[in-house]
Amino acid sequence: MTSSTDTPRLISLVLALPGLLPITRVALVSAFLIGGIQKLAEFPAAVAEQAHFGLQPAWLWAAAAIVVELGGSILVVVGRCVWLGAGSLGVLTAVSMLVANNFWAQSGHDRFVATNAFFEHLGLIAGLVLVTILFLRKQNPE
Template sequence: MPSAIAQLLDRRWFPPLARLILTFCFWGSGLAKLADFETATAEMAYFGFSPPALVAALVIAVQLVGSALVVLDRAAWLGAGILATFTGLTILLVHDFWAMTGPDATAHFHTATEHVTVIGAMMVAALLSRRTRAARPTSAPRPTAA
């Protein structure tokens, strides 16, 4: 690996930036939905979810909480799992290309395949978080009461 790349990867700010960019599609969507809750509710109604306002609120919570866990590297495995599960459910519930025909089927198929890649990225994020934590020196053991 070229030393310039290695130096970049070793910078303290690089992993948080990478996690922020990785989760952009989730926290960006969550913030947009939060800023325009009426449109978020209409989107949920369009896809047939009921009650749409409750589903919109849950989607916002999942997107923002899952993203925060990954970005802050606090229970990143859980945040990545939440976001991966959410993404998988969107394939099943929203991008059901197998039930469509024509250009809509093609467009939703491509979106679904991109979502599979995002699920893989969340798996890698969880794995890297675990390995990074395992490699950190542990703190001294706490004294036990006698």
């Protein structure tokens, strides 16, 4: 990793640690891994969650969420077809943002909470885009 002149040496050394990138990939997808495992272990609750948000057929949405959360996470962690893994997780996150965090249709405290969650999810999508860009650059150095 090439550091710019304004980056402190200690920070450059930490960012260049060989194990940092794999750990960061796991951390990035950790919510999806946990969510997918929980949905798989408690499938009826996962179906009820999808139905709560009006997604029908709920069992199909729950199954799709499990496949995307676990499959997409594994692809990102192992560094294979990262564009597909991160992209599918990003689409899932965008759908959940629009369905579960529709702050524009809420008021008061609920609007406050939904607005924060919406933009936290947007930041997560940006992180998924960034990890995809990193892998693309690693595969095709300029």
